[in-house]
Amino acid sequence: MLISKLKSTVALIITTSASIIVHAQSVKNSGSCNAYPTNATCASYVDYSVFLPDKVAMSQIEAQLQSLTQLESLLGGVSPVCLDTYVRYQCSKAYPKCVTTNSTDISVYSACSSACKAVNIACAKLFEMAGQTAFLPNCSTEVTSIGFGLQPDDMCNNMPTKLTKDQIEDGKLNLSAVPEGFIMAECPAPFLVDPLAATGSSLNDKYCRYGCCIPCPSQDLFYKKNWAIKGFLATDVIRFISAVLSLILVISYLVLPDKRRHPSLLILNLSVAIFIFSMVVFFSIGDPKRLQCAANGISPGDMGNNTLCAAQGAILIFGSFATCLWCAALILNLHVHTVWNSNFFTNRYILLNVVCWGIPAAIMSIASGLHAVKFEFANLCLVSMEYIFPLFFYPLAAIVCPSFLVHIATFFYIAKIAVREGLESDLTQSLSTGTMTDRPPGVSKKHVMDAVKIQWRALLLAVVAIVTVLFYWLFYMTQMSRMTELQNNPALTLDWLECMLTPGSTQNQCADVISSHLPPFALIIVAETLVSTIGIWLFVMFGKRSLWHEWNDLIYDIRISFGRHGRAEKNGEQFFAL
Known part of the structure; x- marks a missing residue:
């Protein structure tokens, strides 16, 4: 509707100007100076005597310029800057300024070439979106109503703007004034055409508007130029290194003698889990968009439109839970060995494998069955925001939090034994004998310290893994709701979209407009870096x-x-x- 109205209105203006020009070419400067009525179409801008060629009545021009009123009703709310620039140009072109130097000499000042160029700058995108770029004035061929070309700035009718300084500096399109159902005839870069817009539908309601769509991944445009691409490439490289280093340890513990028995077998299984967790980067490195996006280049990748995303996401879920469970096994093993002087897990590897590999497989299957795997941010697919807390983070918390408490209890016990042994060394033999009766059978300071010396690497790695999971969980809880809100509430992206469509705006400027609705980029990179370095930590501690x-x-x-x-x-x- 807006396209057809804009087309007819602008066409009428161009036709009018052309008819006046054709008539005026035969008369050139033969004409007179006339006062311009205060209630006429261009009265807001024309405050001077106007030159009218002979045989051209002002009423004829006014009748044709009434179309500018229609244009104002269409463009005034969407782009005041474009409307002001266009009307000033058309009025100066239709009504040259007439100056009488003496009783007989008349100086005529017509439209400026700079005013024509300003129209192209201010209105090009708007006319492009409306599919009417042909109606933008060609400043090299334009002819004024007196039959001459456009004049240079030092000898032309330069009309001042009626806009305030703030309105000019703002200059953004007001898309809220665009009528319902408007479809852009052409999508300016970097936006893509919505192939279903012509049918009254949309390919993706969250990412498409006015017949144009934000290309996937939207994070590349929401943040400053190339930040997301380079930042997540760096985290991918770190994760790739982690995968390679953890694979070296997997091979080492599989091949070397005496590494496939307790407690080294715990390290072997943890290394396998960390390798699975890190190797998902092989799916995306080099071309992350094959995971991030559907084939249409607009919708985010998920299980329904991207099988590669589905496979990678399922493996990542499995690797995440397996890593946390084998870390928990390391912590429990140290606890029972140190506190209870027991080798409970030595002959319990069937149970450990059922639990530490079975639970991840079950959760992975549930996520796949619910079609919950989806790309949300960064360069990898994971559980969608709809399911990520009940299906991913809450079960992880059920593993990590008790393990962390057991770890704290173990070290409190170690500290308690160390303090007790230190006090006993300063007391008499009789007092020492009395206090030793409270010690659990078989437990001594030497036993505790030997256990710590043997397993401190495993313990430290488990702590690193737990801290990483907790940080990532807190990051999701506090920040990712912003991303969900941004996707589900298109009104939040309106200011950003207006900025992106405004002439002269850059991606970096528009990123500042939407930054309050996004997770801080530095925090995202820190979270992704932490989870990407787990394989490096594994290698540093056990290599x-x-x-x-x-x-x-x-x-x-x-x-x-x-x-x-x-x-x-x-x-x-x-x-x-x-």
Whole structure:
């Protein structure tokens, strides 16, 4: 509706100007100065005597310029700057300024070439969206009502604007004034055409408006230019390194002797879980949009439109729960060994595998069955915001929080034993004997400290994993609701969209407009970096010198087995000499 009205109105203005020009070309400067009525169409701008060519009546021009009133009703609310610029240009073109220097000489000042250029700057996007770019004036070929071309600024009729300084500086389109059902004829970059808009429907109500859609992923446009692309590429690189390093430990614990028994078997299973958690980056690195988006390039990827997103998301869910459960197993093992002097988990690996691999598989299956896997932000698919708390974070909290409390209890116990032993060393033998009766059987300071020396790496890794999960959980709880609100309430993106469609605006300027409705970018990067470094932490803590000695010995033994009568010597070339 708006397109057809704008087309007819602008066409009428162009036709009018053309008819006046054709008539005026034959008369050139033959004409007279006339007072302009205060109630006429251009009275807001024309406050001077106007030049009228002979045989051209003012009523004829006025009748045609009434279309500017129609244009004002269409554009005034949407773009005051465009309307003001366009009307000033058309009025100066229709009514040249007439100055009488003496009784016989008349100086005529017509439209400025700069005013024509200003129309193209202020109205180009609006006319482009309406599909009427052909009606934008061609400043190199325009001819005024007196038959001449546009004049330079130092000798033309330069009409001052009627807008305030704030209105000019603001300059944004007011999209709330656009009538319901309006469809842009052409979508300006970077927006994409909604293929269903012509049918009265929409490809995606959350990301499409006026027949144009925000391209996927929207985060690339909501934040400052290239921030999201470069920031999440950096976290992908970190996660890739984590995957490679955790794979090295997986292979080491599978191949090296004496690594497939308790408690090293706990480290092996944790390494496998962390590798699964980190290897999902292989799906997205190099081309994250194949995960983030549907084939149409507009809708976010989910289980219904992107099988790669579905597979990666399911693996990430499985790896997340497996990592937390095997970390919990490490903490429980240290607790029962240190506090109760028990090797309870030594022969319980069937139970551990059922629990630590079975629960992740079950939750992954539930998420897949509910079609809950979806891309929300960053470069990976996870559980959609609708299900992420009941299906992902609350179950993780049920694992992490008790494990954290058990960890705290273990260290309180260690501190208690250390303090007790220190006090007893300063007391008499008789008092010492009396206080030792409260100690659990078989527990001593030496036993506790030996346990800590043996398992401190596993314990520290478990703590890192727990802190990472807690931080990520708190980040989601406090920040991601903003992203959900932004998607579900299109009114919040209206100011940003107006900024993006306003001539001269940049993505960085428009990012500031919407920043209050988005999670802070630095906080997102910190959260993603923390979860991406878990494999690096694993390698730092367990890629110790003794591991490389064992590889050295294994390679030596292999060389011996293939050598001739033991010709290879162990103190020759080796894998690592540490």
